[in-house]
Amino acid sequence: MVLPRQTCGLFTHTLLLERYPGGRQRLDRSIQGGELFQTVINNPINVFMTHMSNYGNDRLALYTFESVVKFLRCWTNVRLASAPPLALAEKYFQLRPDELNPLWGNPCDDIRHRRIWSKSKWCDTLPKILVIGPQKTGSTALYTFLAMHPTLVPNLPSPTTYEELQFFNNNNYLKGLDWYLNFFPPSQSNNTQITFEKSATYFDGDLVPRRAHALLPNAKIIAILISPSKRAYSWYQHIRSHGDPVANNYTFHTVITANDSSPKPLRDFRNRCLNPGKYSHYLERWLTEYNAHQVHILDGSLLRTEPATAMNTLQKFLKIPHLDYNKLLKYDAKKGFFCQAVSGEKTKCLGKSKGRIYPPMEDRSAKFLRRYYSTHNTALSKLLVRLGRPVPQWLKEELTTNG
Ligand SMILES: Nc1ncnc2c1ncn2[C@@H]1O[C@H](COP(=O)(O)OS(=O)(=O)O)[C@@H](OP(=O)(O)O)[C@H]1O
Numbered sequence: 001m002v003l004p005r006q007t008c009g010l011f012t013h014t015l016l017l018e019r020y021p022g023g024r025q026r027l028d029r030s031i032q033g034g035e036l037f038q039t040v041i042n043n044p045i046n047v048f049m050t051h052m053s054n055y056g057n058d059r060l061a062l063y064t065f066e067s068v069v070k071f072l073r074c075w076t077n078v079r080l081a082s083a084p085p086l087a088l089a090e091k092y093f094q095l096r097p098d099e100l101n102p103l104w105g106n107p108c109d110d111i112r113h114r115r116i117w118s119k120s121k122w123c124d125t126l127p128k129i130l131v132i133g134p135q136k137t138g139s140t141a142l143y144t145f146l147a148m149h150p151t152l153v154p155n156l157p158s159p160t161t162y163e164e165l166q167f168f169n170n171n172n173y174l175k176g177l178d179w180y181l182n183f184f185p186p187s188q189s190n191n192t193q194i195t196f197e198k199s200a201t202y203f204d205g206d207l208v209p210r211r212a213h214a215l216l217p218n219a220k221i222i223a224i225l226i227s228p229s230k231r232a233y234s235w236y237q238h239i240r241s242h243g244d245p246v247a248n249n250y251t252f253h254t255v256i257t258a259n260d261s262s263p264k265p266l267r268d269f270r271n272r273c274l275n276p277g278k279y280s281h282y283l284e285r286w287l288t289e290y291n292a293h294q295v296h297i298l299d300g301s302l303l304r305t306e307p308a309t310a311m312n313t314l315q316k317f318l319k320i321p322h323l324d325y326n327k328l329l330k331y332d333a334k335k336g337f338f339c340q341a342v343s344g345e346k347t348k349c350l351g352k353s354k355g356r357i358y359p360p361m362e363d364r365s366a367k368f369l370r371r372y373y374s375t376h377n378t379a380l381s382k383l384l385v386r387l388g389r390p391v392p393q394w395l396k397e398e399l400t401t402n403g
Pocket of ligand 1 (some may be wrong): 003134135137139140141182188200235237238337353354355356
């Protein structure tokens with residue numbers, strides 16, 4: 001384990017000066033203003049270890065550290081003090097409490113890390129595309145369409161959350177990078193392929209944009225948007241079908257109209273139902289981390305009715321070879337959606353949990369939500385215009401039928 005923002009690295013490599021790569025001159029350069037000197041200067045707290053169980057034998061380490069301490073004392077005003085590693089760690093987090101939560105970066109971005117990265121580990125297969133949701137916008141359909149492309153490879157499924165890894169937004173993040181990487185083994189893809197991941201809860205997760213950017217700064221981000229009112233209703237039906245007590249005890253209308261005097265579980269539920277639909281708010285957060293050219297905003301209604309058209313635009317954005325989805329997808333009248341065309345007239349559709357049958361939304365709820373989302377939809381429309389992106393038909397309709 002290393003402290004945040006420190007690079008785990010070797011300063012002495014060997015026990016013998018004459019075997020030091022580059023010779024004494026190189027080691028002395030590191031001590032006298034070079035890498036070791038800079039490491040001490042730039043980090044108020046450092047943890048150093050010797051290779052040896054009895055470090056009295058590690059004469060080269062003793063030479064190195066004695067020399068760097070002498071050099072620092074001679075040429076700088078830095079006050080040096082030492083303490084056991086645990087005490088150092090405590091001091092470090094007193095100085096930087098905001099760093100108590102880890103922020104994983106790509107170990108292979110740092111040449112020293114890459115050099116000492118275990119041969120049995122990898123990092124080149126980290127996803128280069130993230131489908132971030134939000135939930136109930138057709139993200140699973142998009143995931144299966146992307147997985148049909150020979151250039152694209154999804155993560156291995158999680159035993160608990162299936163195709164979604166939900167790494168960046170919950171406690172899986174604290175399981176560390178190895179946990180995430182194990183879903184992208186090199187055996188799954190060749191080096192011309194691109195790995196991708198979709199977790200629909202990433203869109204509105206507080207910490208997600210920052211965490212995702214720290215690990216995948218060059219990733220392409222895909223958000224799918226449909227009418228926020230429809231999304232909220234679909235989400236309510238989804239949660240209700242899973243037997244959630246709040247969803248079972250309260251009608252959709254009661255949920256969306258809950259106010260500050262409503263019971264806390266109901267208010268929390270209302271927030272989970274309605275907040276992700278404040279699209280511009282969350283997109284702006286993603287745009288503080290990622291450059292706009294890395295972010296694709298996909299029209300979820302178009303994906304549903306004309307998936308081949310939506311996939312054409314998406315392939316251009318991803319700069320991957322063109323695949324004609326007209327030939328791969330077929331409308332399934334029974335399911336009411338485009339599904340994967342298999343042999344003959346057959347189709348392979350998503351399971352029962354996608355495209356549930358439920359009664360239409362009550363008029364009063366639709367009216368309430370149109371008003372509720374009005375400012376958010378206006379902000380979204382402005383955002384899309386600012387980015388030079390098309391304004392989807394569903395958004396134009398929501399804005400004109402407002403009130
Ligand atoms: N091709 C295709 N096949 C099946 N379903 C499709 C498709 N395209 C869009 N949809 C709509 O996707 C809705 C589910 O969205 P998600 O996959 O994002 O849901 S989830 O957040 O991952 O649970 C799901 O919502 P419900 O109809 O409310 O169940 C569908 O309407």
